Amino acid sequence: MAAPRVDAMADTLIAECRAAPPGGFRLDAALTLPLDLAPVTVLFGPSGAGKSSLLRLLAGLERPDAGRIVFRDRTWCDTARGVWLEPQQRRAGFVFQQYALFPHLTVERNVAFAAKGQATARMMERFGLTGLAERMPRAISGGEQQRVALARALAAEPDLLLLDEPLSALDAAARTRTRRELRGLLAGAGVPSIVVTHDRTEAIALADWMAVMVEGRILQTGPVREVFARPATAQVAEAVGVENILPAEIVSRAAGLLRLRVGSAAFECLDGGESGPVLASIRAEDVALTRDVASASTQRNRLAGVVRAISIEGPLARVEMDCGFPMVALVTAQSATDLNLLPGESLAAVVKTTSVHLIAAG
Amino acid sequence: MDWQAIGLSLRLALATTLVLQVVGMPLAWWVALSRRRWKFLVEAVVALPLVLPPTVLGFYVLIAIGPRSPVGALYARLTGGMLPFSFGGLLVASVLYSMPFTVQPMVAAFGGVDRKLLEASWCLGVSRAGTFRRVVIPLARSGLATAAILSFAHTVGEFGVVLMVGGNIDGVTRTVSISIYDQTQSLDYAGAWHTSLLLVGFSFVVLALTYSWQRRAWMLWPTH
Numbered sequence: 001m002a003a004p005r006v007d008a009m010a011d012t013l014i015a016e017c018r019a020a021p022p023g024g025f026r027l028d029a030a031l032t033l034p035l036d037l038a039p040v041t042v043l044f045g046p047s048g049a050g051k052s053s054l055l056r057l058l059a060g061l062e063r064p065d066a067g068r069i070v071f072r073d074r075t076w077c078d079t080a081r082g083v084w085l086e087p088q089q090r091r092a093g094f095v096f097q098q099y100a101l102f103p104h105l106t107v108e109r110n111v112a113f114a115a116k117g118q119a120t121a122r123m124m125e126r127f128g129l130t131g132l133a134e135r136m137p138r139a140i141s142g143g144e145q146q147r148v149a150l151a152r153a154l155a156a157e158p159d160l161l162l163l164d165e166p167l168s169a170l171d172a173a174a175r176t177r178t179r180r181e182l183r184g185l186l187a188g189a190g191v192p193s194i195v196v197t198h199d200r201t202e203a204i205a206l207a208d209w210m211a212v213m214v215e216g217r218i219l220q221t222g223p224v225r226e227v228f229a230r231p232a233t234a235q236v237a238e239a240v241g242v243e244n245i246l247p248a249e250i251v252s253r254a255a256g257l258l259r260l261r262v263g264s265a266a267f268e269c270l271d272g273g274e275s276g277p278v279l280a281s282i283r284a285e286d287v288a289l290t291r292d293v294a295s296a297s298t299q300r301n302r303l304a305g306v307v308r309a310i311s312i313e314g315p316l317a318r319v320e321m322d323c324g325f326p327m328v329a330l331v332t333a334q335s336a337t338d339l340n341l342l343p344g345e346s347l348a349a350v351v352k353t354t355s356v357h358l359i360a361a362g
Numbered sequence: 363m364d365w366q367a368i369g370l371s372l373r374l375a376l377a378t379t380l381v382l383q384v385v386g387m388p389l390a391w392w393v394a395l396s397r398r399r400w401k402f403l404v405e406a407v408v409a410l411p412l413v414l415p416p417t418v419l420g421f422y423v424l425i426a427i428g429p430r431s432p433v434g435a436l437y438a439r440l441t442g443g444m445l446p447f448s449f450g451g452l453l454v455a456s457v458l459y460s461m462p463f464t465v466q467p468m469v470a471a472f473g474g475v476d477r478k479l480l481e482a483s484w485c486l487g488v489s490r491a492g493t494f495r496r497v498v499i500p501l502a503r504s505g506l507a508t509a510a511i512l513s514f515a516h517t518v519g520e521f522g523v524v525l526m527v528g529g530n531i532d533g534v535t536r537t538v539s540i541s542i543y544d545q546t547q548s549l550d551y552a553g554a555w556h557t558s559l560l561l562v563g564f565s566f567v568v569l570a571l572t573y574s575w576q577r578r579a580w581m582l583w584p585t586h
Contacts, residue, residue: 061481087484094485100478104500113496114486156486 011036013058013160013192017067021053025216027064029054032221035072035192038209040183042224043196045213045239051196052097054213055162058194059094060087071160093153093191095163099145101137107148108133115155123151127185142170143178147185154189161186161193167202179205200241204228212236230357234279237359243284243328248358250278257353263324265303269356279359286355287329289319289339293348301356303327303349310341317341321349363556366533367541374449374537375517378456382464382513383506385457390468390509391494409466411459420526423455427527447529452537455527456517463512471505472498508572515568519561 012034019027027050033041043051056062058069060076068078071092076085087094101110107129112120124130127147132140137148146166153161166182167175183206186193195206203210203224210224212231219239220232231237237245251259253271260267262280269280293304305323312318317336319329327349341347393405411419427445428434437445445451475498483493499506521539528535530544538557545554 059481059485061485087481088487088489091487092485094482096478096482098478100476100482102479102482102497113483114488152486 010034011072012070013072013194014070015054015058015067017054017057017064017069019053019057019062019064019067021050021062025050027053027057027216029213029216029218031211031218033192033194033209033211038207038223039189039192040186040207041192041194041209041211042203042207043194043211043213044200044203045198047198049198049213049239050216051198051213052164055094055164055194055196058160059092059162060085060090061094090160091156091158092160092162093156093158095146095149095153095161095166097165098169099137099149101145101148101152103137105137106133107135107137107140110137110148111151111155113152113155116157119155119157123155127151141174143174143181146170146178146182150185150189154191158191161189161191163193163195165196165198167197167199182206200228212239214239231281231359234281234359237279237281241283242281243330244280244282244287245359246280246282246325246327248278248280250275258358260356260358263303265323266300267351267356268300268353269358270354272358274358281357281359282351282355284318284328284330286351287327287331288350289329289331289335289341290348290350291339293346301351301353303351305347305349307341307343307345307347309343310336312336321347323349363553363560364536364538364541364545367536367538368557368560370449370533370536371518371538374452374456375514377453378460378517379464379510379514381453381457382460383510386461386464386468386509387506390465391472391498393465394469394472409462412462416459416520416522417526419459420455420523423451423458423523423527427451427454446527447531447535449534452524452528452535455523456520459520459523460513460516463516464509467505467509467512468502471502471508474505475501504575507575511568511572515565519565 012032015029015031017027017029021027025048029050031054043054045051053062057064063084064077064079066079068080069076071090075083076090077083102113105113108120108124111123111129115123124133127150129144129147129151132144137145140148146169167178170178179202186195186206197203197206207224209222210227211221212219212227214235220227220236227236228240231240231242234245246262248260248262248267251261253259256271258269258271258274260269260280267280303323305321305327307319308322309320310317312333315333316330317333319331319336319341321327321329329349389408393401424446425431426433427437429438429444434445437443437450443450445454479497479501480493483497484490488496519539521543524535524537525540528537530536530540536544538561542554542557545557
């Protein structure tokens with residue numbers, strides 16, 4: 001995987017901002033995005049992490065207490081040098097959570113509000129809005145409103161597109177449908193976009209690149225799958241929803257594999273060059289369950305434990321175990337039934353060697 | 363009926379309304395958007411005419427625009443005339459007296475415009491002035507109409523301020539309300555009766571129209 005480039009002259013967005021948004025975490029975010037590698041970046045994190053505040057700082061709708069924002073070769077903001085560009089000068093299109101369509105204008109006049117040249121007709125066509133041209137915003141569906149908001153932003157020919165939780169105003173059914181559609185629209189928009197979301201599924205479905213934000217800080221940036229597969233810190237792992245983060249100790253290394261001690265169990269994983277105290281992160285869906293408890297103490301990557309609780313979540317069952325430390329497994333409801341799981345029973349958890357990822361503890 | 367007085371009242375009310383639309387709009391916009399701590403002081407000053415006796419306001423306006431004041435002296439040097447007991451003086455007093463009737467409905471209307479819409483417009487590259495013209499004014503237009511109607515009606519009905527500042531000069535500063543007072547004093551009850559009835563009818567029609575237009579016409583400061 002390509003490492004994020006930190007070359008100021010390249011096609012990048014650099015934002016280093018400190019701010020104290022009302023009612024949120026102190027924002028102290030450093031973000032570098034390689035715009036050429038990543039058409040769509042997701043700014044991901046739990047609610048209240050400061051994602052929307054950072055997006056508003058990028059748009060110029062809020063001023064940082066200190067910091068700078070450099071987009072390609074243009075400085076948008078630099079408090080040290082007293083540089084400040086108004087939102088109008090940044091050419092960053094903004095799609096609001098509730099879309100903020102002008103209620104007194106028709107769909108077509110919304111799109112045409114700041115359109116350049118023939119862009120209105122082109123965008124109406126591309127976003128399938130031609131049939132809705134004369135309708136008022138309140139008379140169209142949420143998904144249609146979202147398309148109008150996107151078309152309006154793109155018709156002004158921005159250099160960057162910022163979207164604040166673009167799917168959260170939709171109902172569940174429309175969200176799933178629109179998610180797929182939105183990915184295509186953003187990827188084909190011709191300008192890089194940054195999408196704020198707290199939803200894992202949305203992040204995976206929409207983005208090429210991902211920046212994880214927790215408590216006002218950017219903790220990890222990289223290709224989406226890499227961030228999910230290899231969270232850099234325990235906080236990132238928790239934010240991206242890896243359920244099991246276990247303290248581990250490196251016992252030995254040989255032939256590209258590491259031997260670990262996790263509690264009283266022996267684990268094996270791929271050697272990524274880690275050393276010192278580590279955390280083993282294992283996603284709950286990568287944990288299999290078996291009744292073959294006897295061999296658990298001798299075989300690798302097996303943990304003997306006791307079932308504490310079982311909860312059914314749709315087609316899946318979430319099994320919470322006590323293996324000397326809490327361990328969560330996500331199995332199909334069917335296999336939970338087949339195993340006849342009951343709280344208090346002894347069971348073994350099995351994890352593939354390639355599903356154990358190490359995070360430097362500290 | 364004193365048609366000259368009625369005509370003068372209508373002219374004064376029209377001029378006052380126009381001046382207030384121009385002066386009141388930026389003031390109301392500032393009050394609606396400002397997050398300054400001392401904003402309440404400006405709000406209180408604008409609302410003062412609602413509670414002050416018209417004679418108090420009239421007295422201070424008379425002093426402030428008199429020939430010995432800087433304002434009055436400047437006016438005299440520029441125009442050669444005097445503000446007290448003239449149409450110009452009446453206009454100044456009326457603008458101050460009807461200020462809350464313009465500013466308060468405007469603040470309510472501006473406050474009702476979602477800030478996200480302004481931000482959306484700015485992010486589309488439209489200037490602040492352009493956004494005000496293309497987004498704020500269209501969305502606040504019923505509030506602006508209310509402001510105009512109330513200011514007009516309130517100016518037609520004013521008495522104390524006009525008497526203090528304008529005196530009672532036939533054809534120059536004798537407005538319809540003063541004319542009714544004169545008619546009553548000279549025991550011309552029939553004339554007073556007719557003119558009063560005209561004012562009652564006029565006021566009722568204006569208010570009925572306003573309420574049918576916008577239910578919250580008399581809403582006070584929305585930020586409180």
